[in-house]
Amino acid sequence: MKVVTTHLGAPDNRGRQRPEPIPNSEEIIPCDAVIMAFGFRPSPADWFESQQVAMDSSGRVLAAEKQTFKFQTKNPKIFAGGDMVRGSDLVVTAIWEGREAAEGILDFLEV
């Protein structure tokens, strides 16, 4: 496996620093097998379509924050938040969206 050491570059226009390779820091690590055990793309469930859970073209669930019932999907009884809606983000964002979706569910049940 070939690896490279990185450091954080200058902040972009959103203030986000991205890793940049440090020149000549490449290293080869001998391996018998390499298992990729993480991912950044949605893996939509096969029942979404039959349950009218709409998605965008990349497979993320459509569940807007700003609507009558926060984070409600196209199926009124299903709410969603976190990476499955937003794409890869921070854990605090997923927690916040889960809490907001819970409020959306409560509002929906009180109607």
Ligand SMILES: Cc1cc2nc3c(=O)[nH]c(=O)nc-3n(C[C@H](O)[C@H](O)[C@H](O)COP(=O)(O)OP(=O)(O)OC[C@H]3O[C@@H](n4cnc5c(N)ncnc54)[C@H](O)[C@@H]3O)c2cc1C
């Ligand atoms: C490699 C990596 C590094 C990261 N580092 C950071 C970091 O340093 N700081 C940070 O803030 N964020 C980090 N994140 C992002 C953070 O982990 C996610 O934003 C957050 O976990 C999203 O939470 P979630 O609840 O939306 O989804 P998840 O945490 O992915 O939770 C979804 C859960 O649903 C379960 N599930 C899936 N399908 C089914 C099913 N059919 N039935 C029942 N359960 C199911 C999964 O097993 C999983 O437990 C990182 C992400 C990755 C991939």
